[in-house]
Amino acid sequence: MGVTQTILLPSGSEVSRASTGFGRMNGLGGARVSGNESVKQFAAAHSGEYLYGANEVTDLPEARATIEKYLKLGAVIIGEQKFKVECDSPESQLLYALAADYQVPILLHFQHEAYNLGFDRFHKMLAKFPKTTFIGHAQTWWANIDRHHVDQKVLYPTGSVTPGGLTDRYLSDYPNIFADMSAGSGLQALTRDEDHARGFLERHQDRILYGSDCADAAGRGNACQGAQTIAAIRRLSGSKSIERKILHDNSKKLFRL
Ligand SMILES: [Zn+2]
Numbered sequence: 001m002g003v004t005q006t007i008l009l010p011s012g013s014e015v016s017r018a019s020t021g022f023g024r025m026n027g028l029g030g031a032r033v034s035g036n037e038s039v040k041q042f043a044a045a046h047s048g049e050y051l052y053g054a055n056e057v058t059d060l061p062e063a064r065a066t067i068e069k070y071l072k073l074g075a076v077i078i079g080e081q082k083f084k085v086e087c088d089s090p091e092s093q094l095l096y097a098l099a100a101d102y103q104v105p106i107l108l109h110f111q112h113e114a115y116n117l118g119f120d121r122f123h124k125m126l127a128k129f130p131k132t133t134f135i136g137h138a139q140t141w142w143a144n145i146d147r148h149h150v151d152q153k154v155l156y157p158t159g160s161v162t163p164g165g166l167t168d169r170y171l172s173d174y175p176n177i178f179a180d181m182s183a184g185s186g187l188q189a190l191t192r193d194e195d196h197a198r199g200f201l202e203r204h205q206d207r208i209l210y211g212s213d214c215a216d217a218a219g220r221g222n223a224c225q226g227a228q229t230i231a232a233i234r235r236l237s238g239s240k241s242i243e244r245k246i247l248h249d250n251s252k253k254l255f256r257l
Contacts, residue, residue, distance in 0.1 A: 006051070009055065011033040011055060012028075012057035014026040015057055017060075028082050029114075064095065071098075093129075110122075129176070131176075134178070137179070137185070142167070143157050147162045160192075163200070172203070181233065183211075183213035202242065205237075212229065213226070
């Protein structure tokens with residue numbers, strides 16, 4: 001795929017409580033992702049090629065301390081936060097403050113009725129935590145590029161996009177929010193209306209980050225979603241400089257690589 005450095009995102013602890021669907025959503029939404037220690041060890045064994053994040057189930061009483069422990073050990077991001085909590089819950093806000101203290105971004109998975117609920121209120125967090133760098137991704141994040149996205153139950157909308165959706169406005173109005181292109185939702189946001197996508201990449205060229213969110217064992221072709229996303233970014237970027245920012249420069253700056 002041409003990727004030279006990868007940031008691994010661990011899951012939180014395996015616990016049974018409402019925020020993890022009573023255990024069904026352990027391993028990041030049931031994706032069997034492993035925890036902090038595993039990514040720390042993998043990164044140590046492949047130094048230079050892999051960095052890692054720190055994570056914990058948002059509303060565990062020890063979440064802040066667990067994440068802080070791994071930030072002190074060298075984690076470069078908090079996340080991804082993929083737990084059933086309100087995006088402005090007191091426990092979430094503790095982690096937003098922690099991200100500012102350690103000058104690392106915090107990555108939120110927005111999915112209607114599933115994770116980081118209350119996306120329409122998220123602007124309050126962007127305003128309340130100006131020193132925190134947020135990164136948004138997933139279905140509800142990407143569905144809301146369209147100002148005519150009304151039915152939030154539709155997680156993978158198709159067809160033409162009218163600028164001015166919540167996500168478009170958050171990126172325009174607040175300097176402390178970035179967008180991560182990963183997964184089918186990110187890829188579909190680009191391909192569903194390519195004319196719109198060209199303008200979106202142009203408008204937010206300093207705030208978009210490439211992410212894969214697939215195993216990428218194939219590394220190319222239709223079996224590899226991450227490779228398709230790279231191809232879409234290359235095809236839809238209006239200039240080499242925009243392409244380079246999204247695939248490299250923005251992350252280099254944000255993570256001080
Ligand atoms: Zn996610």
